[in-house]
Amino acid sequence: MRTDHRTAAAAEPGIASVAVADDMITVSGSVDAAQAGADVEVFVSGAQSSATAADAKSFGRAVAGADGAFSVQGARVDATGTDQLFGQFTLAVGGVAVGTPHFADDLRFTAPNTAPFPQVLDKKGLQVQMSDDAESLGVQHAAINLDLAKIMLNKKTSEQNITFASGGTDYYFDAAAVAALDTQIKAVSDNGTLVNLIVLLYRHDNEPNSAANILIHPDASREAGAGPVYGFNTVTDEGIRYTTAAMEFIASRWARPDEKFGRAVGFIVGNEVDAQWIWSNSGEKTIDQFLNGYSRALRVMSLASRKYYDKARTYTTLTQHWTVPAGGNSRRFYPARDVIDRLNAISKQGGDFPWFLAYHPYPQDLFKPDFWNDTRATDSVDTEMITFKNIEVLPQYLSSQELLYKGEPRRIILSEQGCHTPGAGSNLTLDAEKLQAACFAYAYYKIRFLPSIDSFILHRHVDHKLEGGLNLGLWAVDFSIDDPNAPLREKYSYNVFKYIDTARSLEVTDFAKSIIGIKDWADVIDGFDPTALDQRPITTTVGTRLDAVASGSRPLGSFDSGTDGWLPSDNVSSATAAGGVLQVADAPNTFAKQFRGVVRKFTATDAPRARGWLNAAVRIPSATGLGPDTIARITATTSSGRIVEGDAHVPADGRSHSVALQLPAAVAADRLAKVKVRIRGTGTSEPQNSFELDSVTQSDGVTRSQSPNVLMTAATDSADVVGSKLTVSITNLDMDVLQGAAQIPDDCGDFDVEPNGVTVPATPFGGVAKVTLQVTAVRGSHTTACVQLRDQIVKVPVTVPPPPEHLVYDFETDVQGWKAGAGVNSVARVTGFANGPGAPRGGAGALEATAAVAPATSSRTVGVTPSTPLDLSKATTVFVWMDSYGGAPGATGYVATFTLTAADGTTKTTTDPEFSPDSWNKLSIDVSQWASRAAVTSVQVSFAAVGTTYPNWSAKFQVDDLGYFTN
Numbered sequence: 001m002r003t004d005h006r007t008a009a010a011a012e013p014g015i016a017s018v019a020v021a022d023d024m025i026t027v028s029g030s031v032d033a034a035q036a037g038a039d040v041e042v043f044v045s046g047a048q049s050s051a052t053a054a055d056a057k058s059f060g061r062a063v064a065g066a067d068g069a070f071s072v073q074g075a076r077v078d079a080t081g082t083d084q085l086f087g088q089f090t091l092a093v094g095g096v097a098v099g100t101p102h103f104a105d106d107l108r109f110t111a112p113n114t115a116p117f118p119q120v121l122d123k124k125g126l127q128v129q130m131s132d133d134a135e136s137l138g139v140q141h142a143a144i145n146l147d148l149a150k151i152m153l154n155k156k157t158s159e160q161n162i163t164f165a166s167g168g169t170d171y172y173f174d175a176a177a178v179a180a181l182d183t184q185i186k187a188v189s190d191n192g193t194l195v196n197l198i199v200l201l202y203r204h205d206n207e208p209n210s211a212a213n214i215l216i217h218p219d220a221s222r223e224a225g226a227g228p229v230y231g232f233n234t235v236t237d238e239g240i241r242y243t244t245a246a247m248e249f250i251a252s253r254w255a256r257p258d259e260k261f262g263r264a265v266g267f268i269v270g271n272e273v274d275a276q277w278i279w280s281n282s283g284e285k286t287i288d289q290f291l292n293g294y295s296r297a298l299r300v301m302s303l304a305s306r307k308y309y310d311k312a313r314t315y316t317t318l319t320q321h322w323t324v325p326a327g328g329n330s331r332r333f334y335p336a337r338d339v340i341d342r343l344n345a346i347s348k349q350g351g352d353f354p355w356f357l358a359y360h361p362y363p364q365d366l367f368k369p370d371f372w373n374d375t376r377a378t379d380s381v382d383t384e385m386i387t388f389k390n391i392e393v394l395p396q397y398l399s400s401q402e403l404l405y406k407g408e409p410r411r412i413i414l415s416e417q418g419c420h421t422p423g424a425g426s427n428l429t430l431d432a433e434k435l436q437a438a439c440f441a442y443a444y445y446k447i448r449f450l451p452s453i454d455s456f457i458l459h460r461h462v463d464h465k466l467e468g469g470l471n472l473g474l475w476a477v478d479f480s481i482d483d484p485n486a487p488l489r490e491k492y493s494y495n496v497f498k499y500i501d502t503a504r505s506l507e508v509t510d511f512a513k514s515i516i517g518i519k520d521w522a523d524v525i526d527g528f529d530p531t532a533l534d535q536r537p538i539t540t541t542v543g544t545r546l547d548a549v550a551s552g553s554r555p556l557g558s559f560d561s562g563t564d565g566w567l568p569s570d571n572v573s574s575a576t577a578a579g580g581v582l583q584v585a586d587a588p589n590t591f592a593k594q595f596r597g598v599v600r601k602f603t604a605t606d607a608p609r610a611r612g613w614l615n616a617a618v619r620i621p622s623a624t625g626l627g628p629d630t631i632a633r634i635t636a637t638t639s640s641g642r643i644v645e646g647d648a649h650v651p652a653d654g655r656s657h658s659v660a661l662q663l664p665a666a667v668a669a670d671r672l673a674k675v676k677v678r679i680r681g682t683g684t685s686e687p688q689n690s691f692e693l694d695s696v697t698q699s700d701g702v703t704r705s706q707s708p709n710v711l712m713t714a715a716t717d718s719a720d721v722v723g724s725k726l727t728v729s730i731t732n733l734d735m736d737v738l739q740g741a742a743q744i745p746d747d748c749g750d751f752d753v754e755p756n757g758v759t760v761p762a763t764p765f766g767g768v769a770k771v772t773l774q775v776t777a778v779r780g781s782h783t784t785a786c787v788q789l790r791d792q793i794v795k796v797p798v799t800v801p802p803p804p805e806h807l808v809y810d811f812e813t814d815v816q817g818w819k820a821g822a823g824v825n826s827v828a829r830v831t832g833f834a835n836g837p838g839a840p841r842g843g844a845g846a847l848e849a850t851a852a853v854a855p856a857t858s859s860r861t862v863g864v865t866p867s868t869p870l871d872l873s874k875a876t877t878v879f880v881w882m883d884s885y886g887g888a889p890g891a892t893g894y895v896a897t898f899t900l901t902a903a904d905g906t907t908k909t910t911t912d913p914e915f916s917p918d919s920w921n922k923l924s925i926d927v928s929q930w931a932s933r934a935a936v937t938s939v940q941v942s943f944a945a946v947g948t949t950y951p952n953w954s955a956k957f958q959v960d961d962l963g964y965f966t967n
Contacts, residue, residue, distance in 0.1 A: 013068070014099015015042070018351055019106035020085050023078050027059065027089050027102075035093050037066050042072045044087040047103070047296050050238040055237070056090060064093075076109075076758035081168020081399040085303055086244050088350075103299055106352030113257040113309040118265065120194055120262075122501045123447055125457030126474075127416065129485065131187035132570040132595035132678065133461070135635075137474075138499045138536050141455040142188045143268070143415050144181075146197045147205050148246045149212035150178045154516070157209050168246035173249060177572070179518035179651065183587045185254055186262030196266035196358070196415060196457070197250060197314070199301060201230040214242045217293065218284030224889050229271050231282030234296035243297060247304040267305050268315045268358045268415055269298045274339045275319055277332030284331040287338055295346045302353050316343060316359035317415060324376075324384045336386075344403050354405055358415035359394060360888045361387050367838065368472060369419040369439035371525075374514055388417070388443040392526075395452035409484040410453055414447065418459040420470035421491065425463050425471045426479040426920055436471075440493055440510035442524070445501055447507075449527040458497065459882070462487045465919050469838025478684045479919060486591060486684035495854070505533035537642055540667075541734030543765030544634070544646040545660040545702055546709040550615050552700030555610070556675065557582070557600060557693065564600075565716055566693070569676055571596035576704075581619070582693040592626045592685045593631060595710050597678025598693065607671035610638045613702050615660045616677045617694035620652040624689045626681025628797045629711055633678050634661045638670035647733050648709050650679070656694050660702045662735065708735035708789040715799040719967065726753055728787060728796065730760060730769040738763040740763040740790070742771060748786035748793060752777040760789075807938075808870060809965035811845040818959070821861035821940065824849045833958060834885075836918030841881040846960040849943075856888040856945035856953035858898075863940035872927060873934040873963035878908075879924040884943055884957035886917030892947025898923040899940045902932030920960070927964075 007273045027042045040063070056211055060072035077083055087167050087758025088101040128134045134142065153161060154173040162173040189195045217231035218239070233239025247267075254264040272279035276290055285293075298316055305312035318336040319326055327333035340357070347353060363371035364385050371377075376384040381397050384388060391414075398409045419439030419613040422432045440458065447456040463473035465484040471477075474497055478488035500506045513519060515850035521530040557564050559577040566577045566582055571590040576583050577599045586596050602608070618632045630652045634644040644667060648659040679691055711731040718724040732738040739762040744753050753773035763769040785796050809816050811829050820827050830848040836903035840846035851860040874880060896915040900908045910925045923941070927933045 008531040010101055015089055015091050015102035015686065017106055017725045018089055018102055018104045020076060020104045020110055023076055024073055025084055025104070026071060026073045028069070028071040029091060029099070029958045030070065031064050031093055031098055033068055036066050036068050036377045038093050040064050040072070041081040041092050043085055043090045043092065045090075046240050046416065046953070047086055047088050047244070047300060048234055048237050049296060050235050050237075051088065053097075059084075059089065076543060078080055081165070083167065084828040085307060085763055091389050093358050095746040095905065100349055103351045103353070104303060107306055107310070109355060111310040113255055113305065114312070115309075116156060117259060117311040117502060118192070118194060119397055120192060121183060123453070123455045124356035124444070124497070124501050125455045126461055127457060127459045128184075128188055129461035130487065130591075130594055131184060132945050133190060134193065135191045135261045136539070136568070137503065139193055140194070140536075141457050142854070143193045143198055143414070143457045144184060144188070144381070145200055146181060146199050146248075146250060147202050148444065149201050149210050149215050150174070150569055151265065152211040152215065152242070152246050152249075153209050154211045154214060155209065158535070164245060164249045166248050167241055169241065169245070171245040171249070179345040182261040182587070183568070183571070185264060188531045189259065190569070192456070193256075193672070193839070194266065195262065195264045196268055197249070197254065197416070197550070198262045198268045198271065199874070200271060201232065203230065204574060211242055211246075214238055214844045214937065215246065217282040219285070220281045221277070221283050224887070226277055227281045228560070229279045229281065230296065231270070231280045231626070232277060232297035233814070234293045234300070240296070240300070242299050242764065245791070247301045248307065251305040251308045251312065253368040255305060255312055265309070265311070266313045266315060266413070267301050268317050270294065270302045272319045273317060274321060274334045274336045275326040275329065276334070277329070284329070287334045287342060290334070291339065291346055295343060298343075298355050299350075299353055302355060313356055313411065315356045315413065315415065316352070317358040318360065320361050320364070320385050320387050322383055322386045332889070336837060340398075352405060354410075356411040356413070357398065358413050359386070361388050361391050361394070361414060362417050364420070366651060367422065369422070369436050371439060372442065388439075389444060391453070392450060395450065395607035399452075409452065412452060413457065414453060415457045416459040417443075419443070419493070421463075421471040422839065423471070424839040424841055424920060425465065425469075425477055426837065426841060427433075428471065428476060428491070430492065434511060435515060435873055436491070437493035437496045438515040441496055441500060441509040441512045442516055445521055445525050445528065448533070449525055449529070465916070467836065468834075469836035469918065471837070477746055482916075483684065483686075488684065499538070500540045501533065501536045503534045504538065506530060511873070528857055531689055539643040539645060540664060541766075542644060542646045542661060542664065544648040545735060546648045546650070546732060547658055548660050548702040549706075550613065550658070550660065550697060550702045553615065553697040554608070556614070556698055556700070557696030559693070559695070562623060566598045566600045566696070567600040569597050570594070570678060570886050572598065574817065579693075579738050583690055585690040585717055586688045588688060589686055592681035592683045592687055593931065595678040595680045597676055599674055599676045602672050603672040605641065607673065608665040608698055610636065610672050612665050613662050613699045614675060615658055615697045615702065616698055617656050617658050618650055618677070619654065619656045619692040619694060620650055620679060621689065621691070622652055624652050624656045625685055625687030626652060626687070626689070627683040628708045628795070629682050631680050631855050632657075632659045633676075633680070634659060635678070636661070636663065637673045638667045639668070639673050642667055645807060649711055651679065657707070658966070659940060660699075680825070704736055704802050705734050708792055708794065709790070711736060712787055712794060712796045714785050714796045716775065716801070719801055719803040721775055721782050723802060724775050725772050726751060726775050726785065727772045728785070730763070730771070732765055734765045735765050738767075738769060743788040744773065745786050745788055749774055749784045749795065750779045750782045750784045751798070803965045803967050805961070805963045806875075806966065807961055809864070809962040810843055811840070811847045811960060812843050813845070815847055816864070817866065818847055818862055818864045820849065821863050821942075822858035824857050824862055825850055825852050827862055830958070833956065835883065835956070837883070839922065841920045841960040846958045848956055848958050849922045851955045851957070853952050853954045856891060856948045859942045860943045860955065860957065861940055861942040862959065865938050866936070869937045870933035871934050872936055873962055874966045876928040876966060877924050877956050877960075878927050878964045880941060880962040881920045881922055882915070882941060882943065882957060882958045883920050884915070884917045885955045885962075888948055888953050889947035891950070894943065894945050896921060897942045898925060900927070900936050901938035902930075903935040903937050906932045929954060
């Protein structure tokens with residue numbers, strides 16, 4: 001039998017209820033029988049924890065009845081314009097306080113938004129980075145970070161500021177930052193996804209107009225290791241006013257009934273508050289001290305959100321560390337169970353309110369996705385941790401009588417949890433990706449059949465280079481550019497996530513059973529029902545026609561006099577009609593490969609039948625920066641919820657191209673609910689451009705394509721291009737079969753081939769035709785081939801494999817003679833390390849250097865003196881890979897140096913002044929003209945921070961895969 005740490009609020013004299021109506025507030029309660037008939041007075045002050053009797057003002061008086069009961073009524077909005085919905089009320093008899101402060105706990109007013117809480121198809125969710133991709137994935141629940149200090153200002157800075165009145169005072173918000181959130185939130189919620197906003201605070205030390213220093217808890221620590229997410233200032237009067245205004249603003253904007261800026265239905269207050277030192281930094285506090293302040297922020301968010309939408313849900317957020325905290329300092333880290341118990345007691349004592357739980361049941365070791373082997377997660381409510389393995393313990397605990405709210409358990413969502421892909425993020429293996437996907441599949445199925453949990457929101461969408469070496473995304477990150485989370489490619493988990501809630505569920509998860517060691521999912525999941533997995537229809541993907549001629553057309557979008565109901569959709573900042581076309585402008589920070597475009601929603605009175613063809617005339621300018629291939633997509637959602645979409649390869653040539661999609665017979669009985677027209681490019685650049693939509697029509701028929709509607713790629717099979725095989729892959733996007741001749745003109749592109757004309761085999765929609773040719777000559781940079789289909793020539797990028805690496809030191813067995821140099825205490829071969837990406841660049845081993853404590857800018861060096869000089873006479877380039885810790889206090893950057901010394905004393909050196917910690921960095925030296933490279937007697941690499949005077953920094957760095965190329 002467990003020990004119960006919880007305390008229920010006793011029925012004591014004092015305020016029992018604060019009921020808030022449209023215009024009036026009624027405060028009721030009781031006093032001791034000995035005080036029956038006495039004059040009682042109710043006071044009200046701000047919700048700040050520092051409020052004293054001197055801060056309170058009289059709200060009203062009454063005479064206690066014979067049974068001690070009293071009721072006081074007063075205006076909801078006081079003379080200063082303050083909405084006392086957010087106040088704390090106290091009671092006094094004869095000037096002596098009775099009971100404890102009480103907050104509004106009975107909301108009787110009519111909110112502007114009273115719509116039912118929206119329903120979705122299933123529990124699948126994602127912390128969304130790319131709204132267009134989230135739609136393709138079928139995401140039903142989303143979590144989006146919202147930094148209050150990024151949008152809120154400490155004063156008016158321009159006429160473009162958004163002004164918001166709260167408590168009789170005007171507050172100001174940055175219009176551009178708010179608009180960026182509008183774009184993100186609306187694109188996701190317009191797809192029917194339930195959006196939860198994670199309400200956070202970060203420092204903005206270099207932004208003097210940010211309200212950060214008012215919003216952040218005054219006791220928050222700035223020392224190294226504290227933060228980076230900060231607690232809310234509910235301590236001071238100014239802090240509570242700004243916090244209230246900020247929370248009112250986000251609720252009023254994203255919970256409004258017309259969903260003009262997007263719809264949010266949930267508000268998660270802070271992050272992992274049981275580990276507050278890091279994720280809700282309020283300085284060192286006992287758990288009661290911390291929760292006294294945090295509970296006020298939680299309550300204000302609950303009141304603010306329900307002021308504008310009466311079904312809004314507010315959540316606290318906790319780690320998987322259930323009875324043993326995440327850290328050893330009890331004034332920085334608390335057991336998650338104790339946080340629940342004490343929040344419950346605080347809530348009930350001050351007027352219970354509907355706070356719910358956003359839990360994070362990561363595996364016990366975030367770097368080990370095989371949670372089924374977690375040893376600290378047991379079936380007891382006294383378990384050390386609650387992870388995916390024993391998640392059912394959480395709803396069991398919350399169903400306890402003393403934890404109920406209005407007789408029901410508090411709701412649970414899983415708002416942040418994920419599965420790591422072991423290995424270096426730049427070099428992930430298929431086996432590692434399958435292990436990540438198996439973790440997700442098992443966890444999702446467990447949650448699917450736990451009715452007491454509302455959603456499973458996966459973290460994260462794309463791997464992040466700065467997440468301490470964790471690779472939690474559905475996409476791998478692009479390590480070739482500086483952006484920390486640019487999407488490179490889909491990982492194995494992508495399609496598992498995409499189809500796990502569809503008719504393909506068992507098909508895409510079958511691989512996982514052997515990894516987990518089971519034969520049937522029902523063996524490990526209570527209530528598993530394979531017939532209940534198909535909850536979401538699979539999108540119907542069809543071929544299109546390009547530059548076809550339509551007949552029997554009816555307009556769905558004509559832009560002579562306005563936008564005709566077409567609005568910005570994914571990744572678009574504006575859509576404006578001008579000159580008879582719709583000009584669609586990209587939102588900032590949109591990757592080339594993301595879809596951006598517009599949408600038209602239809603009502604019951606204007607929705608056309610889902611029959612015939614949809615046609616969009618798209619014009620993409622030639623200088624877009626979108627990469628070699630530009631795709632236009634038409635997506636139609638019908639009244640039954642079915643989705644039909646098709647892609648066409650539209651050239652970026654500044655000309656209007658018609659894309660036509662035929663609606664299948666299966667949806668002919670439906671009407672159109674909405675239509676999207678979007679474009680995308682390729683790659684991870686972030687061009688900010690626009691495209692034009694000339695018209696959108698529905699037609700009875702179209703001719704065959706008049707332009708090639710294909711995607712082409714090409715690759716040689718060797719770095720020695722002349723004589724290699726060039727394979728051209730042609731993907732057919734057209735609804736009609738691709739067939740006929742393809743020519744490789746000699747006067748276009750960088751390649752001459754034999755033969756220069758081939759027959760393309762008959763290839764249906766979605767198929768890939770491959771033709772292989774012999775390269776006889778190359779010109780220029782040998783990066784582009786020209787392929788002629790029909791009478792049109794298409795330039796196709798050619799991928800040439802890198803030359804083979806000749807490794808000299810790979811650290812697969814030992815340190816291979818490397819030694820510590822200046823500023824380094826020791827070196828060792830390691831198979832993993834704490835900083836990102838956490839794994840060797842290649843193979844199983846790397847060299848790790850442990851530096852001495854020294855000024856951060858001091859160079860730390862390791863090196864090797866080969867027993868026999870290295871003969872690099874065949875080398876043209878010598879390279880080494882380096883990684884390191886970051887976090888040097890005050891550092892503005894880091895620098896690495898790579899030096900080769902020959903027997904004659906000459907040296908070759910390269911320096912990387914933009915070295916990136918927590919990732920593998922390649923340092924290369926051109927030795928092609930170095931006459932002494934046949935006898936290299938010394939190799940050294942060094943590392944240091946720059947831009948700081950920090951005197952006592954102890955760092956580690958890693959070295960791997962030193963080798964050379966011969967061409």
